[in-house]
Amino acid sequence: MLSNKLRTLVLVLGAALVDIKGVGAAPASQGSWKSALSQVFETTDRLPLPNLGNLVAHDPNIVQHDDHYYLFKGGHHVPIFKADNLSGPWAQIGTVLDDNSIIDVGNRSRPWAPTTIFKNGTFYCYYTLSTHGSRNSAIGVATTTKLDGTPWKDHGAVIRTGEGKGSDVFPFTQTNAIDASFITDQETGKSYLNYGSFWHNIWQIPLADDLLSIEEPQHPDAVQLTFMPDQKVKPEEGSWMSYHDGYYYTWFSRGQCCKFGEKEGGFPSRGQEYNIHVGRSRNVRGPFVDKDGDSLVDGGGTAVYASNHGLVYAPGGLGVLAGNDSTPDILYYHYLNTSIGFKDGDARLGWNVLKYEDGWPEVTSVSAGSIFSLPSWLYLTTLMGFWLCIWS
Template identity: 30%
Template structure:
């Protein structure tokens, strides 16, 4: 057994629940939330522990600039989700599962509380415990040869360990069929209302897959299903909401320094095995894969906004924990090397059935309202306060920091209006809301006299989490994020008495009651085109290019006729030192505007045609541009917003994925504005498949002292021969 490190033990002693409750409550916070203990904390996962604290886990990296020491799943602890303290590493140096190679690293942990007896029996630390924690983690190298990644599992009795690896992988290395090995990365657990557990895993080489898990959660069973296409998605995270399963997945390069375009998009399905489709009905597992944007670079300091977890505060507001890169400080030890990816936390809103960070404003860099982690009625039962509670029936006492007893315990202060109540329960216990009791009763969740069956094998002797929301007299109860029941309740004159109830002796902890969050229902504004700027636009109605155009590296194959510019895709490029492609440019208007083109480009389907593309460009030079194009990236067809800038004596190139091109046609937009504070040129990318419905993606910036022109490109590869056709380039005020 591995003992807790000295640092971990000291932190646990210092961070007692009493100390947490005594700490002052800040009303705002500023990203990154990991700054107090780490310069980088990639692939974050956040859970709430049995002790009422929140715990965050990150990928294996040094924590501080210049440190050079790799922390094997660093762990941090917080009482309010925004002030974090490092409490140690999950694994000691040299600790690894039997199947891991000596040089294995551990990436992208996924940590969950489990209560099933079969799962607990699988761990020597959990057999006699009322709760157990499991960590699924990427093991980058396994025995038998290089490149053979796998998903491993470790279990522990507490969120801080001690963690013990299972000797066999949950998902073993998977051959690709061509002599290589699929990337078996980024695990994420989902438990469905019927009690089944599923694990999502995979990355760009192979795509994202889902497999059902064995009863103990330590083996995949049955046939795996691919839910997201390869070469576009990784970093899966799945949640159930309103009968839908939402797959969050990250796209683009995670680690391109100041040009990292990593971002998160989502699809949903009624079945945990998919198919997942986006807001426009596009599947995520096909060549022209969809994906509704959740967060992407927005033009402020943060780029590379991706690889998320999800946490819900005590008011019921969801929050996205994810990493990002400060474009002014992109590497842990400059220049180059490990990308510095601290943890950010931002509000996650659900608008029209779809998730988006801060209503579509995306990553915050200035102070914003913090999560609700303190409520008017809140108790972790270090003692049983007669000023806060009265025993209405039975006998109750605080024992070892938990409430123990049977009968009914009522709060002395009624709650006004709508409310949200939460509690951790062990045994036949529940919450009383006004005249309605919600509790675990045998193999069901009872709301008054109504009963909702619990999953087969439900273990009432383990700890479970109950949430009860009351809005306008309508009650919704959720147990362990899976079992949902509903009913009616009532108070007296708008005042509701809340209490704890148990049919026989049970334990209760971490009770909180307070007003529920008011959901955000209106999305942030997106660019809308205004009046036409005819002097800057071109309908290509003549037989030659308008003199307003300038050609960098002229291509005589580009011709105008029949109301279109036709340009055979060149075997050339602009990235790195190549700088061989032609760029057709014209002067942009001043101020805020939207440039649009209609592009016809037949890139086929599924086949590899790297990296044929065509589209719009904001061009300040061969090494300083933002390029929006429909592009073939291996077997996929995507709309990429690429970005290149000079950096540290060379160039840095990255891209963010905006959306999906049509079968042969895509409408592309660049919306430009000048930042009022720093004078930078900001360009936001948009794409449409029909010219009417638009998806708006990320933002790239060009320097204030530059004079970017706007134009068209068609390059990336000559085979097979294909011609890009542009119907127009139109500018409109924004």
């Protein structure tokens, strides 16, 4: 049997090797590994490694339907993938949009951060149109009744900020219409859209019954979910809301998400890259507090998952698959594998089983045998080569 420390290292190497095999990428150079490990990459082993999704994906969204998993991600016309297992293999089965979005804003051919839900026999895909660093943004919605290639109908914008219809109404005058997520009140059946990033962080608005528009568009009953009042730059975005055992959980990504190494300095200080936070409330509308009792609108948030092992970097863009009496909740997200690269297009799908301690979600550890099928001699050979490459 391997010692715990050696097992952890084998997992790190195995994860890197499996990802590298999957995409044909080469490991980072010896110099970059040494520099990164000592300066900005968190090497803690207190957090578990991801289960490998074996798919390149940024801001993934996963729907479980009819004993299959369907993954939506940002990209050309919003690609759709299908798999029998969260770890793949994934096969692309089409796109949400047949052509560019009918919304005249941002990159209309490559929407990002989709969120798809199934309700009353219809799939609704909420997608983002914007450009990096801009508040001229829109969240659109498209619908279909089946995920078998049946065409989707693009209904256009649900909300807009910066410019366009409805952008002159508060809170759209201050917020950023990106990164939509969806929640239904367990008691009333009322549905809500959560959205936002940076400028005024994350908000929630009621949806009309058709789920294609907001309720009372001239006077939306908006509430703020998160805010960083003491920060000039407020890097919170990518919200998700889940429900478990009487609590609503507001999840979000905090920190720098993208464009690592593209400007002077290369990377943010350790811990300032994307990481996943959460708060909870008994009410779908909040207020939400973290594990210490601090309000999320006062900068609170309990860290659930972050960079680890010197291998997993900037996890975020998350979602939660709800379990049931026999299956656990699943946290899924994208992350960068430091042995492969740091471009937005290098992001990988990862996932972990959640457990709840006193009502607070925690990611669980995984064993090598449950993820990898590579023979032990290959692990050990890789292990030896890894150390010779980096430290020689």
